[in-house]
Ligand SMILES: C[S@@+](CC[C@H](N)C(=O)[O-])C[C@H]1O[C@@H](n2cnc3c(N)ncnc32)[C@H](O)[C@@H]1O
């Protein structure tokens with residue numbers, strides 16, 4: 001019979017549950033050190049035109065890539081789709097070889113909700129109305145009031 005391995009499971013543990021900020025969110029279930037690659041934002045690559053949501057809909061799961069495509073997590077998506085936005089985030093999304101990975105920007109304690117700054121872009125000029133439409137409820141002391149990139 002094979003011996004049990006004593007190697008620690010180093011998979012980053014996260015869970016999805018209700019968030020005080022919006023709908024469902026993603027939480028650390030264990031300490032996550034700064035710099036840890038936590039999860040990939042997976043999904044089907046589609047053009048903006050083929051993306052399921054209206055680009056001006058403030059509730060969106062689409063993640064834009066530098067090549068102009070969009071990741072649609074409705075097909076092949078994982079828990080990363082539930083990560084909420086915060087203006088003072090503890091995570092950062094990086095694009096590497098046409099893939100998006102979420103990294104811990106600093107140490108994250110068990111129980112903390114994970115956030116990155118969506119820095120959303122829209123096709124129209126940013127107005128007070130569009131800021132309100134994409135209003136942010138993160139509650140950070142430096143909240144800019146909107147999920148849009150200003
Ligand atoms: C990828 S989903 C995140 C999961 C979302 N909480 C849910 O349950 O559907 C992104 C959407 O969540 C909402 N959201 C995320 N962070 C927010 C925030 N700080 N303030 C307001 N709405 C937020 C927005 O509607 C946004 O388009």
Ligand SMILES: [Zn+2]
Pocket residue numbers: 086087088136137138139140142143144145146
């Ligand atoms: Zn905010």
